[in-house]
Amino acid sequence: xxxxxxxxxxxxxxxxxxxxxxxxxxxxxxxxxxxxxxxxxxxxxxxxxxxxxxxxxxxxxxxxxxxxxxxxxxxxxxxxxxxxxxxxxxxxxxxxxxxxxxxxxxxxxxxxxxxxxxxxxxxxxxxxxxxxxxxxxxxxxxxxxxxxxxxxxxxxxxxxxxxxxxxxxxxxxxxxxxxxxxxxxxxxxxxxx
Numbered sequence: 001x002x003x004x005x006x007x008x009x010x011x012x013x014x015x016x017x018x019x020x021x022x023x024x025x026x027x028x029x030x031x032x033x034x035x036x037x038x039x040x041x042x043x044x045x046x047x048x049x050x051x052x053x054x055x056x057x058x059x060x061x062x063x064x065x066x067x068x069x070x071x072x073x074x075x076x077x078x079x080x081x082x083x084x085x086x087x088x089x090x091x092x093x094x095x096x097x098x099x100x101x102x103x104x105x106x107x108x109x110x111x112x113x114x115x116x117x118x119x120x121x122x123x124x125x126x127x128x129x130x131x132x133x134x135x136x137x138x139x140x141x142x143x144x145x146x147x148x149x150x151x152x153x154x155x156x157x158x159x160x161x162x163x164x165x166x167x168x169x170x171x172x173x174x175x176x177x178x179x180x181x182x183x184x185x186x187x188x189x190x191x192x193x
Contacts, residue, residue: 008034010059011066013101018055021097027052027080033184034060042183049188054094057154057184062095063126064152065104073125076107079147079177080130080154081170083161085110092130104128109145110134119144133161133169140176150177158185 005026012114015180018024026034037060041178047053061078070077080095082088092108099105106128107121111133122129122145130134141144153174155161161170174183 017101027092030056044185075149076129077151078128079150088130133166137169147177152182153180154184156186157189
């Protein structure tokens, strides 16, 4: 039997947003991933596209932020890396659905968007940054952003990102997010080739 969202010990505010979007039951990948992530485990998850992977990492990340509220405004505590601008934008849109109910905010950082507008968003307090590796690395190298506050590092489509030549960049970001407590790697194709 498929558990209800309540059985995954998610905050009522998160559940309210899910139910308002007619997502009444967690998908299989969410049932398996959310409790493990909330228990503080690092995860390596493979699930086909369209099975609910994004919420499988966003929901426990949001729950973590609610369980351990920040003491003062600042940069992101959750870093989500995605290989393409389109995927980063999709993840950001999903995260934004929860903003009004939770007060948690996300910022998207990708190529193809004006540096100035991204920097102005990054200067404001935010909880989640969703980024493509190239643009975020540009900001890090220019010392216009840092990852010292990152508690969770989430890499979506991890294998695709490596195939695209971002291995060194992702490794450098992991080093810069050295205070992180957890790492979550998700993929639609891991182990299928």
